[in-house]
Amino acid sequence: MHPRPRHLPHDQPPRPGPPRGRSRVTLKRELAVAESLALEAGELLRGHRAHKVEVGHKEDGEIVTAADLESDALIRAGLAIAFPGDAIYSEEAADSPARLACSRVWIIDPLDATSDFVAGGDQYVVSIGLAIDRAPVLGVVYRPEREQLFSGHRDRGVTLNGRPVRATGARKLDHARIAMSAKESKRGPLELPPTVVVRRMRSMAHKLARVAAGLDDGAISLKARREWGTCAGVALVLAGGGRATLLDGSDIAFNQPVPRLPLGMVAAGAALHPALLMAVG
Known part of the structure; x- marks a missing residue:
């Protein structure tokens, strides 16, 4: 039986408004499968933490563990069984150009923030997304150590452990809560007011999920x-009524030939996004 995600007494998000929408797309089964796989993968990752974590390295020098690979195999197998006609694009599996011809592509990181996982931190997450015709339409992000399950799609809105949530309506950067990595200030100038509350977070998927749930007002990455x-x-973020763009303000398209986005990114509630984009531009 999967662990039941619990509500935490802190980080209470704002009450949601109705989801904004395009034409409705039924993704109820897709969301249920992704949630179940994220919870199962999270349980697997917690199990690995009970023992010494052996660290290896990929060809590009990035670290990898058995937990990354086992979580990847679990998620890919589950998606392949449930949706055999869909393509799957994962950090820990060989890429295939055949995905570029597919309308529906699952894009997954079975263990985002591996360095945090190895160091004994609690910010690592499982990230499972679905892009349809290169648009990000569904997302599930699970933080195992806090049992926080963020999930949603563009015509359903977002939930955190089953409770409807939404990006905040903050309009000014003064006192805004902005999630970023500890390295962002070294990557370029940030014209943020001194009163901004900076949240240091490891996982980009986790930062974005927090924005979608209203736990933070925005998130930035100067790194592509x-x-x-x-x-x-x-x-x-999009399902929660927010905006997420590249640093030039353009929308983010997925299932591209090159796995890295062309620029860094900014995500925030719709009202705050223009100001945050200007502050990092």
């Missing part, structure tokens, strides 16, 4: 991120 760590989070 890869698709598998952003698809689910961007889908959640």
